[in-house]
Amino acid sequence: MNIDKSKLESFVNSIQGKVLSDNTSEEFQQSLKKRWNADVHHLPYIIVYTKNVQDISKSIDFARENNLPFGVKGGGHGCKSIADKGLFVDLSLMRNVRVDQDKKLAYAQGGCLLGDLDRECAKYGLGVVSGHVSHTGLPGLVLGGGIGHLSRSFGTTADNLIEAELVTYDGKIHKVNETTDKDLLWALRGAGTNFGVVSEFVFNLYPVTDVILGVFVHPPHSIREALTKLGEFVERPEVPNAFSCAISMTPEGFTILGIFNGTEADAEPFLNEVASFGTPVVSQIQKMPYVALQSMIDDKVPSQLKYYQNGPFLKSTLTPDVVNVLLNAYDNHPTKSCAILITHLGGKFQDFDKSHSCFIHRDAKFQVILMSIIPDDSLKPAIKKWTGDNSDLLKKFTLGDYGNTAEHTQSLSSIYGENLDKLIEIKRKHDPTNFFFNNLNIKPY
Template identity: 30%
Template sequence: MIDLNNVDELQINKDHQIKFKHFRKTIQGQTFMKDDTDYEKVCGDRWDLNVVNTPIIIVKALNENDVKETIKFSRDNKLKVVVKTTGHNNNSVTDGGVLLDLSLMKSISVNPNNQTVTVGGGCTLHDVDEATSKYGLATPLGQISSVGIGGFSSGGGFGHLTKLHGLSCDNLLECIIITADGESKLCNNETNQDLFWAIRGAGGFVGVIVSFTFKCYPISNVVVGTFIYNIDGTNNAKNALIEVGTRHLNTSDPLVYAININPGLPDHVMVKVLYFGDSSIGESLVQQFQNSTNPTTSSISIDTPFTKIQWEFDGIIAPGKYYQEGPLLKSTITPAIADALLQTISTRNTQTFSSIIVTELGGKVNMVHQNETAFPVRNSTFNIFISSVIFTPNLEQPLKEWTKNSINLFKDYIAGEYINTSYSTDMKLIFKENFDRLIKVKDQYDPNNIFRSLK
C-alpha cells in the first residue's frame, strides 16, 4: 500500500517520473493513486460500470484552482486528462491518464429576474432542475436526472423542452473554461467567441468547463398524457408511432412527444404527450391524441409538476453495466421507421433488459444554422436511443451486434451520430462540416492534445 503523504515520485517508466507529493500539496480536494486504500472504490464510483478505468491519478477537485493545477500537472507530465461527474459516458475513463472528478463542484445560483441559472461543473441535471423549479423556471435538460451537466450540455443535450426551446447548448449564455494552458477563460457571444462556438457541441475536446450559465424559461405545471399500447397483431402500437410522426410534421403542433418502447413492460410502447401551458387547452389537445389512437391503457394528468416528469426514472435506472447507442434521424417517424422500431424490440435478447427511448427534437433545434455551433445535426427530428443492461459477460457481444444490426435498419433515415451516445472514434463523421473549424480551435487551445482527441 502506498502512503500518499510520503510518496515523492511515482515511476511511470524508466524515463518518466511524476512528482506526486509536490502536486498533492497544490490540491485542496482529494487525490488517489494506484494501491491507495480507496483507489478502487473511487474508480468504481460511476454510473456505467462497463468500462476499463485505471487512471494513474484521480483528482476530486474542490474548486477552480484544483482544476487549473491538475491541467498544468497533466500537461507538464504529458498525461491525458479525462473529466468525470457521474460517469454516464464511456469517455470519462482513462488507462494511465489523469481522472479529473468534478462532482464536488456543485455551486448553483438562480437569478429569477433575468431568468438564468449559473451552475458548477459538478452538478447533475437533478441539481439544476431542483434549484430552478423553486422559482417556476427550467432550462432544457435531459430525462435521466443523474447525468452530469458538463458532458450532457457541452455535447448538445436534449429532453422534454428541446422542441420548444432548443438544445441545452443552445441555451448556454456563457461559461468559464480552463484550457490546456491552465488559465480560465470567460466565453460568450462577445468574448472568446471561437471557444464558445466549440463548447456548444464539443466542449470536452478543448478544456474543462467549471461554470455554466443557462437561459431559463417559466415552466408551470404540465398536462401529461401517458398512453400504453400492446405490441401485438392489432397494429395499435405502430399506428401510435406513426401518429406521433405525422403530428411532428405540423410545425404549429404545441404538443411534445416522448416514446419508450419496452419501458419495463415487455412488448409495450409507451407514448407520453406533454403540453406546457393552460391546462384546459392542454387537456383537450392531449385527449385528441388519445382519441386518434387506441391505447391499451391511458391516463391524463393535469397540473403535473415539471420535476416529476424530469425525475420519473430516479431509482429505476440504476448504475450497472450498459451498452447504449443511438442515431439522430432526419426523417419523421414514418411507417418504415415504425416497423424498424418494432422489429428492433422484437429481436432483442430476452435474457437481459433492453429498451428504446425516442426523444423529439425538431422545433427550435432546426431553426439554428448547422454552422452556428459545433453541434452540427440541425436537421434532426428524433433521437433513437437503444439501451441494454449487460447482466453477464457472455451477453455483451451479442448485445453489441444486436444494437449495430438494429441501427442499420435506420441507415437510410439517419441525419448523423450524437456525440453523447456514440462509440464512434471517427470525429469527422460526428462533427461533419464543422470538423475542420473544430480542429483549428483544438490546435489553438490544446496543441499538445491533453484532452479528448479529435483524430
C-alpha cells in the same frame, strides 16, 4: 508511477479538495466504481477531487508536466472519460447552483447533475432544457449538445449556454462568451470536452413550473398503429412547439408520453388526440411539476449496470417503415434487455441558426436511442451486433449520430458534419497537443 515523490507531495498539498494516489486502497477502488456505466474500466495513478477552478488548473498542469494521460468525470455517465495510468479529475465536490431570478440566469458548477440544476431553478419557477434523467452529469450533456423534454420549446441545453469558465491544456482559466471568444463558445456548444474542463456554466432560463403530461401505455397489438398515427400527427402545422412526445419500448412495455409546456386548456385537444391512437390500456392526463417529470425514469436506468447504446437522428417522422424497423429491433433483441427511446424534435430545436453552435442535426424529426443492459460479458458481442445491425437498418432514415449517445465507432463527420473542419482549426488553436483526448476526440493534426 515514475513521478518524483517530492513533486507529488507538493501537488497534493496544493490541492484544496482531495487527492487519492494509493490505487490499492479501498477508497480509491470505490471511487472508480462511482459511474453510471459499469462497463467502463480504467486504472489511473491519481484521482483528484477538485474543490474549485484552481484545483482543476493545478491538476491539468501536473498531468501535462508529468506526461500523464488526463481524464475528467462530471456526473459519470460518459463512456470515454478515462485516464489509464494517468490523472483523473472528479468534479463531484463542485455542485453549487446559483440562480439570478431577475436576469433569468443559472450559474452551475462543473460537477452538477441535471437534478441539481433542475431543483434549484424550480424554486424560482424557472427551468432549462436538461435531458431526461436527473442523475446525468450536466457537463457531459451540455458539452455534447443536450436534448430534453423541452427541446421543442427552447432548443438544446448547449443553445442556452451563454458563458463558460474554462480551463485549457496550459492550465489557464478563461471566461468564454460571445464577446471574449465567439468561435470557442460555438465549439463548446456540442464538442466541448475537446477544449478543456468547464468549472462553471451560465445558462439562460425560462419560466417553467408545471407541464401537462399524458401517459399512454399500449399493448403489443396496439403500438404499431399508435406510433404510425403519432408520426402523422406531429407533422401537422398546427402542432405547437409547446407539445412534444417521448416514446419508450422496454421489457415493461410500450409507453407514449405526450408533454405540453403550457396550460391545461391549450394542452387538452392535442393530448386527447394522442390518447385516441391505438387502444392504450392506460390513458392518463395530469398536471405535473417539471422537476418531477425530469426524474420520472431515474430508476429505470440505475447506476452500476453495464450499458451499451447508440443514438441516431431521424430525418423523417415515424413512418410505417421506420416503425417496422424499430419494432423488429425490439422483438429481436438477443437478451430482451433493451430500451428503445425516441425523443420528438423540431420546433425551437431547428430554429437556432447553424452558426450558433457546432451541433449540426437541426433538421432531425426524432432522435432514437438503442440502449441495452449487458447482463453478462459473454453476451456483449451479441448486443453490439444487434446495435450495429439495427443502426445500419435505420441509416436510410437518419441524418447522422448524436455524440452523447454514440458508442464511439461512428465517424466524426456523422456527428459534426460540415462543422468538423472548423472544429479541427479551433482544436489546433486551443489544444494543439491533443491533451484532452479521452473523449469523442477531434485531433488537431
